Amino acid sequence: MTVLLYDNSVSGNCWKVRQLLRLLDVPFDRRELSVVDRSGRDAVIGDLNPALRVPTVVLEDGRPLAESHAILWYFAEGTPYLPTDAYARAQVLQWLCFEQYDHEPAIAVVRFWVAISDAPRDPAEVEARRVLGRKALATMERHLSDRTFFVRDALTIADLALYAYTHVAHEAGFDLEELPAVRAWLARVTAIPGIVPMPEG
């Protein structure tokens, strides 16, 4: 059985998974689910992912796996995208946690509100999330000021996870002009053969 990915083409969380699977030459089928109209999700993926979110994958043996970072970790294990050293692995996980707690709820959520969904939003709520997003980007800038990638000197799933919504942050109204280290890192990741930024052609 081929890996099956419940997917969405504008979701950065889904992009993370597609991008890693492509880098690893893992074949997969895609099934597109809307991120705007979520009706009917329970019938489609309710038994696969209790949180009813994409990405959700069904592995070759039929077992389901959810949460973009758990999927990244599973497929990256034993590849250059996840180091073997215990401390380096913990640093990768630290940045995966940062992405999910500080970065995604700000930048991805604002992008969803202003660029994907049509639902009207309280401008104060948007601005409050933008403040958090700018803080997350400043944390990245500080970390990257003397580094080429997030952990050690090579691309890991920490970079893929953070690239996902950073390379489309302008769609959410974030300005990266004052963040030269973040921009240099984005260019460095984009230049890696096999990296396909969103929107995919």
Place this chain on the structure above:
Amino acid sequence: MTVLLYDNSVSGNCWKVRQLLRLLDVPFDRRELSVVDRSGRDAVIGDLNPALRVPTVVLEDGRPLAESHAILWYFAEGTPYLPTDAYARAQVLQWLCFEQYDHEPAIAVVRFWVAISDAPRDPAEVEARRVLGRKALATMERHLSDRTFFVRDALTIADLALYAYTHVAHEAGFDLEELPAVRAWLARVTAIPGIVPMPEG
């Protein structure tokens, strides 16, 4: 050098780390940081954790590590609290992600607002987070309805991560009365020798 934990005694995120270190008999020193008055944090942990949050640990060799779940993963590796099978490990990580994305921002944040911090909050904002918290608890209830622990049939760091703010959810105004599987699981974890619920005596 002994492991050093930048800690807070009412933080569930810090509890996760203290609890695992105690289960593993890893000696550690604690340094208490306020979660209400965050002034001066940059001077104390700025070089250790770019996100300036507790828990932050300094390992025996002096290297820092941040994010409660990255710390759990690092110390649990090679112990019964993190399985060796790739799929079971991915399931543990899936629940760690769920805790951080769906559970903590709702239940821990409401608890902080109503039981720890004195800052006044918009009741509508509190109720919006309570809706998300009830949804997270319902997801747990569904998963636990035919299971003893979150992954397989033994305590893992997924249980510790979810126990942290679930066993004090009443402090945030959440009612577990209608969630028998969650209550049974809480009792099951509490009964394990070495588990010390908050507040610690």
